[in-house]
Amino acid sequence: MTTFDEREQAFEAKFARDEEMQFKAQARCNKMLGLWAAEKMGKSGVAAETYANALVTASVEDADHEDVVRKVTADLQGHVTSDEIRQKRAALLPAAQQQILSEAS
Template identity: 50%
Template structure:
Protein backbone atom coordinates (compact mmCIF):
# COMPACT_ATOMS: atom_id res chain seq x y z
CA UNK A 1 0.00 0.00 0.00
CA UNK A 2 2.82 2.43 0.81
CA UNK A 3 4.35 1.68 -2.58
CA UNK A 4 1.16 2.78 -4.33
CA UNK A 5 0.95 5.98 -2.26
CA UNK A 6 4.62 6.72 -2.94
CA UNK A 7 4.04 6.24 -6.64
CA UNK A 8 0.94 8.41 -6.56
CA UNK A 9 2.86 11.17 -4.75
CA UNK A 10 5.69 10.93 -7.29
CA UNK A 11 3.23 11.35 -10.18
CA UNK A 12 1.63 14.34 -8.45
CA UNK A 13 5.04 15.93 -7.89
CA UNK A 14 6.03 15.36 -11.52
CA UNK A 15 2.76 16.83 -12.76
CA UNK A 16 3.22 19.93 -10.56
CA UNK A 17 6.82 20.32 -11.75
CA UNK A 18 5.83 19.95 -15.42
CA UNK A 19 3.05 22.53 -15.02
CA UNK A 20 5.44 24.97 -13.35
CA UNK A 21 8.00 24.52 -16.12
CA UNK A 22 5.32 25.02 -18.78
CA UNK A 23 4.16 28.22 -17.08
CA UNK A 24 7.72 29.53 -16.90
CA UNK A 25 8.36 28.65 -20.55
CA UNK A 26 5.27 30.53 -21.76
CA UNK A 27 6.03 33.53 -19.53
CA UNK A 28 9.57 33.66 -20.86
CA UNK A 29 8.35 33.24 -24.45
CA UNK A 30 5.94 36.11 -23.92
CA UNK A 31 8.75 38.33 -22.65
CA UNK A 32 10.94 37.36 -25.60
CA UNK A 33 8.18 37.98 -28.16
CA UNK A 34 7.51 41.29 -26.41
CA UNK A 35 11.15 42.29 -26.79
CA UNK A 36 11.07 41.25 -30.46
CA UNK A 37 7.90 43.27 -31.08
CA UNK A 38 9.34 46.22 -29.17
CA UNK A 39 12.35 46.20 -31.50
CA UNK A 40 10.00 46.07 -34.49
CA UNK A 41 8.25 49.15 -33.05
CA UNK A 42 11.57 50.96 -32.54
CA UNK A 43 11.53 50.71 -28.75
CA UNK A 44 14.77 50.19 -26.84
CA UNK A 45 16.01 49.97 -23.28
CA UNK A 46 13.52 50.53 -20.49
CA UNK A 47 10.74 51.27 -22.97
CA UNK A 48 11.28 47.87 -24.64
CA UNK A 49 11.33 46.10 -21.25
CA UNK A 50 8.11 47.83 -20.21
CA UNK A 51 6.45 46.78 -23.46
CA UNK A 52 7.65 43.19 -22.97
CA UNK A 53 6.03 43.16 -19.53
CA UNK A 54 2.77 44.41 -21.07
CA UNK A 55 2.86 41.36 -23.34
CA UNK A 56 3.52 39.05 -20.38
CA UNK A 57 0.57 40.58 -18.50
CA UNK A 58 -1.65 40.25 -21.58
CA UNK A 59 -1.38 36.47 -21.20
CA UNK A 60 -3.19 36.71 -17.86
CA UNK A 61 -6.28 38.40 -19.33
CA UNK A 62 -8.02 35.17 -20.33
CA UNK A 63 -7.43 31.43 -20.53
CA UNK A 64 -5.08 30.40 -23.32
CA UNK A 65 -2.33 32.25 -25.13
CA UNK A 66 -4.27 33.78 -27.98
CA UNK A 67 -4.42 37.18 -26.29
CA UNK A 68 -0.64 37.46 -26.64
CA UNK A 69 -0.94 37.00 -30.39
CA UNK A 70 -3.81 39.52 -30.56
CA UNK A 71 -1.84 42.16 -28.65
CA UNK A 72 1.26 41.73 -30.79
CA UNK A 73 -0.79 41.64 -34.00
CA UNK A 74 -2.67 44.82 -33.08
CA UNK A 75 0.50 46.65 -32.07
CA UNK A 76 2.41 45.51 -35.17
CA UNK A 77 -0.45 46.11 -37.61
CA UNK A 78 1.13 46.57 -41.02
CA UNK A 79 4.62 45.63 -39.79
CA UNK A 80 4.22 41.86 -39.38
CA UNK A 81 1.66 39.39 -40.66
CA UNK A 82 0.04 36.50 -38.79
CA UNK A 83 2.46 33.90 -40.15
CA UNK A 84 5.48 35.92 -39.08
CA UNK A 85 4.15 36.53 -35.58
CA UNK A 86 3.03 32.95 -34.99
CA UNK A 87 6.26 31.46 -36.32
CA UNK A 88 8.26 33.84 -34.13
CA UNK A 89 6.14 32.80 -31.12
CA UNK A 90 6.88 29.13 -31.87
CA UNK A 91 10.58 29.81 -32.35
CA UNK A 92 10.82 31.76 -29.11
CA UNK A 93 8.90 29.11 -27.15
CA UNK A 94 11.59 26.61 -28.13
CA UNK A 95 14.27 29.11 -27.13
CA UNK A 96 12.53 29.79 -23.80
CA UNK A 97 12.32 26.07 -22.99
CA UNK A 98 16.01 25.62 -23.81
CA UNK A 99 16.97 28.55 -21.58
CA UNK A 100 14.95 27.18 -18.68
CA UNK A 101 16.55 23.74 -19.03
CA UNK A 102 20.00 25.36 -18.95
CA UNK A 103 19.28 27.10 -15.64
Protein backbone atom coordinates (compact mmCIF):
# COMPACT_ATOMS: atom_id res chain seq x y z
CA MET A 1 0.00 0.00 0.00
CA THR A 2 1.34 3.40 -0.91
CA THR A 3 1.63 6.38 1.37
CA PHE A 4 -1.12 8.06 -0.64
CA ASP A 5 -3.47 5.10 -0.04
CA GLU A 6 -2.69 5.11 3.68
CA ARG A 7 -3.33 8.83 3.85
CA GLU A 8 -6.62 8.43 1.98
CA GLN A 9 -7.73 5.70 4.38
CA ALA A 10 -6.81 7.89 7.35
CA PHE A 11 -8.89 10.76 5.97
CA GLU A 12 -11.83 8.43 5.31
CA ALA A 13 -11.61 7.04 8.84
CA LYS A 14 -11.50 10.55 10.31
CA PHE A 15 -14.48 11.60 8.20
CA ALA A 16 -16.47 8.55 9.33
CA ARG A 17 -15.58 9.21 12.98
CA ASP A 18 -16.51 12.89 12.69
CA GLU A 19 -19.85 11.99 11.08
CA GLU A 20 -20.58 9.46 13.82
CA MET A 21 -19.75 12.01 16.52
CA GLN A 22 -21.97 14.61 14.87
CA PHE A 23 -24.82 12.12 14.62
CA LYS A 24 -24.48 11.26 18.31
CA ALA A 25 -24.30 14.94 19.26
CA GLN A 26 -27.47 15.70 17.28
CA ALA A 27 -29.27 12.80 18.97
CA ARG A 28 -28.07 13.95 22.40
CA CYS A 29 -29.18 17.49 21.62
CA ASN A 30 -32.62 16.25 20.64
CA LYS A 31 -32.85 14.28 23.87
CA MET A 32 -31.89 17.36 25.88
CA LEU A 33 -34.50 19.35 23.95
CA GLY A 34 -37.04 16.62 24.65
CA LEU A 35 -36.32 16.76 28.38
CA TRP A 36 -36.67 20.54 28.29
CA ALA A 37 -39.98 20.29 26.42
CA ALA A 38 -41.21 17.55 28.76
CA GLU A 39 -40.55 19.85 31.71
CA LYS A 40 -42.55 22.60 29.97
CA MET A 41 -45.40 20.10 29.60
CA GLY A 42 -45.24 19.22 33.29
CA LYS A 43 -43.75 15.77 32.72
CA SER A 44 -41.03 14.39 34.95
CA GLY A 45 -39.25 11.16 35.69
CA VAL A 46 -40.10 8.24 33.45
CA ALA A 47 -42.67 10.23 31.47
CA ALA A 48 -40.07 12.89 30.63
CA GLU A 49 -37.49 10.25 29.65
CA THR A 50 -40.05 8.46 27.50
CA TYR A 51 -40.97 11.69 25.70
CA ALA A 52 -37.30 12.61 25.15
CA ASN A 53 -36.47 9.13 23.85
CA ALA A 54 -39.45 9.25 21.48
CA LEU A 55 -38.16 12.57 20.16
CA VAL A 56 -34.73 11.05 19.55
CA THR A 57 -36.27 8.06 17.77
CA ALA A 58 -38.36 10.37 15.59
CA SER A 59 -35.31 12.48 14.76
CA VAL A 60 -33.34 9.40 13.70
CA GLU A 61 -36.15 8.24 11.44
CA ASP A 62 -36.62 11.73 9.95
CA ALA A 63 -33.17 13.26 9.64
CA ASP A 64 -34.58 16.78 9.19
CA HIS A 65 -34.17 18.81 12.37
CA GLU A 66 -37.15 20.95 11.43
CA ASP A 67 -39.32 17.86 11.98
CA VAL A 68 -38.15 17.87 15.60
CA VAL A 69 -38.98 21.56 15.90
CA ARG A 70 -42.44 21.02 14.41
CA LYS A 71 -43.16 18.10 16.75
CA VAL A 72 -42.08 20.00 19.86
CA THR A 73 -44.01 23.08 18.73
CA ALA A 74 -47.15 21.00 18.26
CA ASP A 75 -46.65 19.22 21.59
CA LEU A 76 -46.23 22.49 23.46
CA GLN A 77 -49.40 23.83 21.79
CA GLY A 78 -48.51 27.49 21.49
CA HIS A 79 -46.72 27.88 24.84
CA VAL A 80 -43.41 28.26 23.04
CA THR A 81 -42.79 29.45 19.48
CA SER A 82 -40.86 27.54 16.84
CA ASP A 83 -38.18 30.23 16.95
CA GLU A 84 -37.77 29.78 20.71
CA ILE A 85 -37.43 26.04 20.20
CA ARG A 86 -34.81 26.56 17.47
CA GLN A 87 -32.91 28.92 19.77
CA LYS A 88 -33.06 26.43 22.64
CA ARG A 89 -31.85 23.64 20.35
CA ALA A 90 -29.00 25.83 19.10
CA ALA A 91 -28.04 26.59 22.70
CA LEU A 92 -28.11 22.90 23.66
CA LEU A 93 -26.04 21.65 20.71
CA PRO A 94 -22.62 22.81 21.99
CA ALA A 95 -23.28 21.15 25.36
CA ALA A 96 -24.34 17.94 23.61
CA GLN A 97 -21.21 18.01 21.44
CA GLN A 98 -19.02 18.53 24.50
CA GLN A 99 -20.67 15.62 26.31
CA ILE A 100 -20.13 13.30 23.35
CA LEU A 101 -16.48 14.36 22.99
CA SER A 102 -15.80 13.85 26.68
CA GLU A 103 -17.39 10.39 26.58
CA ALA A 104 -15.23 9.44 23.59
CA SER A 105 -12.01 10.34 25.39
